[in-house]
Amino acid sequence: MTTDREASPWPGARLHVVTGKGGTGKTTVAAAVALALASAPGRVLVAEVEGRQGISQTFDVPPLGTEETRIARLGGGGEVVGLSVDPKTALLEYLQLFYKLGRAGRLLEKFGAIDFATTIAPGVRDVLLIGRIYEANRRRRDGRHKGDAPAAFDALVLDAPPTGRIGRFLSVNSEVADLARVGPIHSQAESITRLLRSAQTRVHLVTLLEEMPVQETLESIDELRGKGLRPGAIIVNMVREPLLDDAALDSARAGRLHKASIRTQLADAGVPVTAELVDGLLEEARDHAERVDLEREQLALLEATGLPIVALPALAGGVDAGSVRELADLLVPLFAGHPDATPSGLPASGVGTGAGA
Known part of the structure; x- marks a missing residue:
């Protein structure tokens, strides 16, 4: 990316995980974050792991598959590539990458072993889903995973499971590494854990200014920190200006x-x-x-976390590809690291900073 990344609160961050309580607009925000990062300009991968095809609906493109597909191109040269991570495909790729079992892996699928591994053991499923993102993060533009070639993607955005499951989802690899003491499974699980706990990864939380979403957001921040994971921004979605002074x-x-x-x-x-x-x-x-009083009380609780806070307005006309680009413009100062960005007050739309951030 050509923009000065040092102006961002997270210099060096490449993997942006977006989570939030159901109904807060998590997928819409993930799409907007991807567009904001691509405006730098850069090549950004946005991946979903829940099979809901929310990203494709947001960008108004055909349903995403397991192949990386360009879903948006920006005037400045940036682009967004979409991917729907499927655990079955991820397991087949894993068997080929580490064990060279391409043909044997297809036989395992024929006999139902792949479905068994990805549905009966939910921990294995999560490992495979995150592993696919880990691979995309390591890949170079020449297709290799080592060397001097530029990275295949300047940034990655993961439309992750909701806050109620995010801690378990992101920490499952450390549990697998403890179970598998040696071998490629152990090595990969440890490598993924290092990535997720490093400064390269930030977990952004989407919420509304309502008691239940805010409380779940606060609990998730504590859980993430307790697991050695790094919260990024709190993104307050669907904000409405007071009608009265x-x-x-x-x-x-x-x-x-x-x-x-x-x-x-x-x-x-x-x-x-x-x-x-x-x-x-x-x-x-x-x-x-x-x-309004309730919303201001909830905002004060979020500010006390010390994390950067971004407010996005409620979209009167609903969500479509055009309105998501409008939201992305509001996220550019924080995510694309523009040095001339100036925070604006909340709850008006814009960027703010929590106490101690």
Whole structure:
């Protein structure tokens, strides 16, 4: 990448793992992170491991397969390559890479041994999924895994399992290394663990300003740190600006909004004014003020982690390839390491910094 990576909070980071509680927009954010990294410009791989084809839907391209496929090209020369990691294919590749069992591996698949290994033993499945990303990270542009050739990808983005499973998913290789004391399985598991715990890897957490997602995010940060993994940014998704200024919020919270002014504004807008309508608007305003208070409380909890925080706006028109590029533009200052990036306040969309970051 040509951009000065030292301006990023994570100089040297190549593998960006994106996780979040279900419903927070994790896959959309992973796609936007990939586009932001590619804007440097660079060649970025975005991979999904849950088989939901969320990445292909987000980019509005045909379903991804186990072959790396270009899914976006940026005007500055960057590109995003997509991949859906399948544990069965990953196991066959593993058998060929380490044991040269290409033909024998196909026989194992014919007799159902591959399905057994990837479905009965979930730990093995996770090892294979992460192993495919590890291989892409090591690969050079000449197809080799060693040498002086440039890396095949400037950065990699993993649309990972949700926060409830992320600690187990990322630490499974250390458990495998403990079980398999010698041999290629042990060596690869140890190598993957070193990568995931190194400064090359950051785990970014997507959340909403709601109690349950924020609590799960905080618990995941503690779990990741306890396992020697490195949290990156907290990405607050679907942020909505307050509809009222602070003075009006105070009045709404206390039930002191001026009824006569509300009636006048409604009449000026051509809306038939009734007492029920005015009372209903006052109740809505009070609920809105309480909602803003809750969001600010949750934001304070996230800021206390000391991690960089990015706020992304709610997309009124829904998610499509165009709107994901708009989100990517907001992520560029943090992920592409532009030295002239200036943080903006939260909860407005932009980049902010938690206490002590």
